[in-house]
Amino acid sequence: MTRRTRTHGIRILAPAVGLAAVAVLVAPAGSGAAATSGRHHFHATPVGTWQGTVEHAEGKGNVTLSFHANGVMCLSSGGGPEGGGQGKGAWKRTGANTFDYRVRERLFEGDGTTVGYVDVNQKARQSGRTFNSSGISRIYDANNTFLTEAEAKVKVTLVSARPAAC
Secondary structure, three states, rough: EEOOOOOOOEEHHHHHHOOOOOOOOOEEEEEOOEOOOEHHHHHHHOOOOEEEEEEEOOOOEEEEEOOOOOOOEEEEEEHHHHOEEEEEEEEOOOOOOOOEEEEEEEOOOOOOOOOEEEEEEEEEEEEEEEEEEEEEEEEEOOOOEEEEEEEEEEEEEEEEEEOOOO
């Protein structure tokens, strides 16, 4: 889903506009179960491939996120003749069921022409095979000139325990 902004005259992939941007240092993610006092405490891990939606002021669109155990994460949105977005970034655990992720997403037309970038920054809370995240994205044109910020909310479901290649 691509929309033309009235104020900036560039095409921005709607799912990408809603994702958010922050400086998160890369740290190995860690995962699995930890035994404490004879009881097992399972810590959720986002490692795997997730699909769902991103909501923002421009609407709603599809997004795929992939998280690797080494702290690398990938994002793809849209696709097809209208273009899409792709990016590679980092994630880190912030609590037993929480994590942050950030990624620089390149937005492109159907012919592959870059039309802009989104610095995505999200804070996520995982519950089993789903997670919700939210944050503020910084949006830039193809020349890397800052245009605006936008709030976004992501809702995704785990589709594979294996992360997709970036």
